[in-house]
Amino acid sequence: MLCHNQTSVNRLLEAQDLFRGDFRVRFVVVLGEASRFGSGVPRLLREAGVDRVVPWHALAKERYDLALTASENVDFATITGPVALLPHGLGFNKTVPGGLAGLPDASALRTGRVHIVLSHPDQEAQLRATCPEAAGATLVTGDPTFDRLVASLPLRAHYRRLLDTTGRRLVVLASTWGGESALGRRPDLPRRLLAGLPADTYRVALVAHPNIWAEHDARQLAVYYADELDAGLLLLPPQAGWHAALVAADHVITDHGSLALYAAGLGRPLLLTGAADETVPGSPVDDLRHAAPRLDPSGDLVAQLSAADPSETRAVADRVFAHRGEATERLQDVLYRLLGLDPPDGGPALRRAPDPTPLGHHRVSAFRVRVTSRSPGVLAVDRRPAAVHPPSDDRHLAVEETESNLRLTEKASVIYRDLPADPATADTWAASMLDAFPFATLTATDAGRGRCLAVARDGTRIVLTSSAPHPEVPVLASVAHHCLLAPGPSALTVDTGHSRAPIRLEITRPG
Structure with missing residues (x-):
């Protein structure tokens, strides 16, 4: 396997799965010459369990029956034997200096050893028109990645x-x-x-x-x-x-x-x-x-x-994905044919899409919130993340007590927490937050049993009771802020676009 950059490594590791369980096939992983986008390739290989990597200059000493690559930018002149060039994209849609991205140099194609794997027959006609040397060097299998997506x-x-x-x-x-x-x-x-x-x-x-x-x-x-x-x-x-x-x-x-x-x-x-x-x-x-x-x-x-x-x-996709549902088997057959071996019985596994692993993801804890009366008894709540949304006169800033950016907490009109608390604990917490953050108008906390307790700086207490199975304190906190400034009916429906739930308000003002 000739590894050039992260894109090619990902494709090659997927193709390697076509040989699972076959003790007749042994892989030698070769790290290509320096690439602008080669950073991260050694890490990807280590994470895949590849411990033995051969440098490109040592390739001539290795014995192999088939070279697998997913990059047209490798040095084909140093490779002996047949080469299977897997696509690292979908077709030939981009020009680069000298021709089409994904197409090897004509001199490599003249050797008759390079076989270009395609996802659709239309790509054969395109390559022949662009580079006559591509005639006879193409193999249409369909796209295993697309089949994987559809199956998932x-x-x-x-x-x-x-x-x-x-x-x-x-x-x-x-x-x-x-x-x-x-x-x-x-x-x-x-x-x-x-x-x-x-x-x-x-x-x-x-x-x-x-x-x-x-x-x-x-x-x-x-x-x-x-x-x-x-x-x-x-x-x-x-x-x-x-x-x-x-x-x-x-x-x-x-x-x-x-x-x-x-x-x-x-x-x-x-x-x-x-x-x-x-x-x-x-x-x-x-x-x-x-x-x-x-x-x-x-x-x-x-x-x-x-x-x-x-x-x-x-x-448009009909011009890209041929042999739908058959691409994985067809690619396996092609690679085994180039190796001169019969593929294993039963066909290759069809792997589902891997679970996503977002980088550094965490819950949003600060919002610019606009609460409007959409119709009698219905409040619409529109929240935008404060980290990216600029301040505006028609929105208040609502921040969770654990917000990491204290600049936002210092400017917040509403400070909330999702932690259940009894009335005495909620009052103590509210007093400490209102004292620490003078700009805050109101605090809100989970009071249990579907209730949210909001305490305003002027001493007003608002209990909001929701019939939702899991009432959202951050939303109810902003509703309380709105009702503090614009009193209305005690029975409301709160619509966030994501959910719609009836609530009841009990407002107790000081004195």
């Missing part, structure tokens, strides 16, 4: 639960790498999405290309997007996250990368961040650009997400 769809509820999206809509922002990518054009796009979408109705996940992770590493990305992580961003590492995110997604926002085609194939409503000059004219990605609406980051995000129609883009 019945587990959608499982992945949504792991991503904490139950009752909310999951927006996946996916970015390829480079200056024309979603993050290359707008590195603040995650922030805009988090600030522009109601926190109780939407969750936002970011899937960044492995080359972005290689260029910046996990710690740097966590620093870049520290506020967004505080605002609830799900930052998904490339080896364990994007598959599950696409299965779980309700909406996908992306660029000209391969994930746009996967999203279209899965029937996900799609918004694109813009066109790229490097896109090959007439390619599926180019067709997708004409079929999918373009995101306006400054516009009404909810309206744009709601208007996206998957029927407009799903047909």
